[in-house]
Amino acid sequence: MGRAVVPEDGAGAGDRGAVPEDAVGAVTRQVLDGLRATGDDRLRELLTALVRHLHGFARETRLTQGEWERAIGFLTATGQACTDTRQEFVMLSDVLGLSMLVETLHEHGAPGATESTVLGPFHMTASPPRALGATIDLVGGGEPCVVSGRIRSADGTPLPGAVLDVWQADGHGFYDVQRPDVQPPGNGRGLFTADGEGRFRFRTCVPSAYPVPTDGPVGALLHATGRHPYRPPHIHFIATAEGHAPLTTHIFVAGGAYLDSDVVYAVKDSLVRDFTPTDDPSLAREYGVANPFRHARFDLVLEREAGEGT
Known part of the structure; x- marks a missing residue:
């Protein structure tokens, strides 16, 4: 890989002759x-x-x-530095705020619609289809968690059959593509289809804060500019449904580190959710998790595509 090159302090300083x-x-x-x-x-x-x-x-x-x-x-x-499982240019766009700016420019802002955020550099492999209620945490090691909610249109209509693509880092802050010797392919990922009332549910571990990779040019840039490389704890989502614009978003763990200084500028207050401590053996048995566990509830509200009826 070529050497990461960033501007040196003071580069470009000094008197220069004027050019017409x-x-x-x-x-x-x-x-x-x-x-x-x-x-x-x-x-x-x-x-x-x-x-x-x-x-x-x-x-x-x-x-x-x-x-x-x-x-x-x-x-x-x-x-x-880019490979089949690493997108250094996306990460560069993210840390410069360009990814978030493009998202913001094209967010229509229908009343009540879920706000969008960046795709991020780790949506590099297809998420395996999983049954509702299945786990995406294949290695354990993190605090058990259930995420549930409903996918609906901005007018409140549930969207049965909507598809939800989910991915996150493991309990140690790594994605499957970062540590293939430790995590099996598809760990932390799942493709779910909402039920007849637009509901979804899956099991996972509570995400942790983590640094974006710093062993390449983007890491050198962050170091040169005195910035930390950390992202707050989050889970990624892409929700799609017929007649509606696709939604790319996150949920962030309330109280998590770096919510006020996300290296990719993606945190929005409306996307911060409580991962509520739950001590209920009967509910744990229903969800198929160890008790106690954490439970996050998150509805995804999609905008209709332009030209679609209401």
């Missing part, structure tokens, strides 16, 4: 002119804006050749 603005602007105009023939209107719009902002950044900061080379090295190393 006409010469600088001419470069940008030439590039923009070269994009005019782009046949795809949206592609032309995106590339035009990208060039304007990139060139504007270089002018504003008086970017040096050395700094540009270091940036290219960093992006090269980021690509080299």
